[in-house]
Amino acid sequence: MGLPIAVECEGVIKEFGSGSTKQRVLHGIDWQVPLGATTFLVGPSGCGKTTLISIISGLLSATAGRVWVLGKETTKMRKGALVRFRADHLGFIFQQFNLLPSLTAVENAAVPLVVQGSTLASAKRQASGLLDRLGLEKNKWKYPNQLSGGQQQRVAIARALVHNPRIVISDEPTASLDAETGHEAMQLMREVASGPDRAVIVVTHDTRIFEFADYLATMFDGRIESFRQNTPSESSH
Amino acid sequence: MFSIALKMLFHDRAKYLGLILGVAFSTLLINQQLGIFIGLITRAGAVIVDVPEADIWVMDPGVKNLDTIFPLRDTEIGRVRGVPGVAWAVPLYKSNVTIRTGNGELEASLLIGVDDSTLIGLPPEVVMGNIDDLRRPDAVAVSADGFRKVWRNQPFSLGNIAELNDRRAVVVAILKDSPKFTSSITFFTRYSQALQYTNNGRNQMSFIIGRSAPELSPEDVARRIVERTGLQAMSSRDFRWKAIMYVVQNTGIPISIGTVVALGILVGIAVVGLMFNLFVLENLKQFAVLKAIGTSNIQLLGMVFLQACVVGFVGFSLGLFGATMFFETAGKSPTFQGFFLPWYVAVGSGAVAACIIVLAALFAMRRVLFADPAIVFRG
């Protein structure tokens, strides 16, 4: 494929529960996510998409197998180092945006910087500029419940990008948005998140936004069924 | 991070108020009940507190509290005075007499007879009159509460005449004394006068009260008195403690009030613990987000503890304020004298509140620490 590898999975197995209720969710995933591109992970509900990205982002530990993120084997990292690694190099956009309701838009966007150790004031200054770029100049001081879905999504994007992570993981970013706002959001993401040394992983089954994918991985029943470069023809239907 | 924690805490005013009211309520309950309890049992030693001049009490070896008295022989005062280290010693008479109030009703009252020449044994605070007038014939001083009880609805005045065991007693002074268990009416008079009021012959000297020499501790001097005279002698502190412990060990007060205090603490723990736990639970998703973003467990713990500390501080202050205001306002009533909030109860309740908050926070933290950050990916 020619591009450097952002994330590499090798034989990742994940089981939930134990004994008779044991359920294997991932059946040995081998996957390489390229850097400098937007990779879509698609598949039906319950196929293990969320579990896989949780393992990639270090939120879940794999039952077996190895994961390298940006060349570091995260499955061998200690917990504290992993948390630090996540704070430094990963950005998240969640399905329900998961903004903190008690913080204003700019404060929400500033959280990752605060987690990294900045003061709230300097983090807010930094986040404020980003929000301006995302077109939220007027709504920066509002609370999430005062914002529309699209605006909330923009705040979530800002939060994912404010600390300039190498990898952005987005879980169903358009699920709670209508088609038009979803489209706008994806457009925006493509504009601000994409970069030559940054990988964007989008988990979705919203086929309307497939056009934004550089690579498309299809998952079914705990296995990567196909991983290929996206062609504009396919995304245009 | 901590400002984020505070913003989380103050965001939901209703929940915040609920939390601090929970802490305030249990603090109030603990303080108020313990204050009343301590106010009640310290009444057992009220007579001792009212004689601040003396630091040694000498009595019959069998005496266990202030209400059951076996009189001493009159010559014992000489023996006690002869013990090295005793700066001075005077007799003190104490007994119960029946008095007839202004409207003819009978009331039990306490009669304290103090040393004729020095008048040592009177409570130091004089509300009205002059204690030197006690040297007059038939003169008595009455406690302020007793005056209100004997001469109802009358302003404080001197010269009122009471009937003590069919004998005339002229009020020449009104004193403020510590409230007693048995009766709030206390009459003070000279030792010799007290003997005439009771007039039941034989030995009369209830106690010998004395003072240790300045360079000696009252406990040491009391021990020496015991060795030399065979009587029971204690420092006033020890005697007070003994009288209080007698009440604690022989009455239902500790159990009844103790149950209420225990219930208050339990209710406090339950209310605060559950509410704080609920608060953390409701914010669990936010904590999960923070954790996903890369907040370490230690930072999360710090955040929850900060929130707990604020809730604890505000709630405890509110509760303590409520308790002190209770004692302040209720203390203005004449029937509710002698109750106060001891500082150690306030400190103790603070410790209890802190424990409640820490326990509740730890209980809630368990969920945060073991919270599956992956839930942020699930709807």
Add this chain to the structure above:
Amino acid sequence: MHRYLKTIFAAVSIFGAAFMLFYAIRLINKNTPREKKVEVKMLPPTAPVKSRSEDPRAAAGYIGGVGLVEPVGEATVIGSQLAGVVEKVFVVPGNSVQQGQELLQLDTRSALADVGVAQAELNAQQAKLVELQTQIDVMRARVDAAVSIQDQAAAAEANAKRDLDRASTIGVANALSQEEMDTRRMNWDTAKAKYREAQARVREAQANLSLLDGKPIAASIEVQKAAVAEAVASLARAQTNLDLRTIRAPKPGTILSVKIRVGEFVPASVLASPLITMGQIEPLHIRVDIDESEIPRLRPEAIATATLRGSSGKGVPLQYVRTEPLVIPKRNLTGTVAERVDTRVMQVIYSVSPSVLHATVGQQVDVYIEDKSNNAATK
């Protein structure tokens, strides 16, 4: 919610809590009763600490006792030998009297009358004696008269004898008649009888004279003299009776109390409250009651000091006089109640000059006696 509002709410709640906590602490501080040591206004009797440090042997301690001030040799109680109504009282308490000075006088009227009667009787008897003595001359004259009558009778008898003899000589001659002869014989017999009568009269007169002027005993005079003596004694008795109605000081001293007034009746018996009490108050004696349990520690040579009740400060040194050998039940010294306590005391007498110890008789003082016993020294 507006974000500033939220900050304000947070600030208000925390600062409000801080204020309430501060206020509560202030109230607690205000309402907590202070158990402070209070210095006495008037110092009760104290053991003389100073002399203890001066004399290391005395470090063991003191025997304390209650002393009663009394006159030397205790108070003299004046009573009356006779019953009667008081007519005059010559003294008031505090008077200094000489031995024999009049104290009081009972009604003297009947005693005076008795003296008058006795005096008259004496006068009568003395007059009778004088009368008898004057009769001695009469009786002598009577003896002389009887002697002269005897002489006459002797002469007449001699004459009659001569006549008879002459006639007898003549008669032979019958010169004279027989008749003449008989006449002459009868005349002689008559003259003889007359002479014997005159002799008897002389003896009678002489006997009468010897009753008044007999040697060695004149019986009648002696009888009368005895009667005079009896009358003198009778007068003396009446006089004594009169004197006894005036009661005099038996010894020099000071009147301590007078419990009798003019017009009151005095019985001649031992009285519960003496009429007059007097005693010698220079120097004073102090009778100290020492508890029997302290007796072994008492030494006569020990330094003793006395302190007046109600006066503070140093004790006054006392001089040992004696120890009463009889241990007696403790007398009540505290007041009117007739109390007896089941302890016995030894009484030790000390003396002190009233110019040093300004005490009056009957006053109680607190006495401290140095404990010099070996027992104490080893402690």
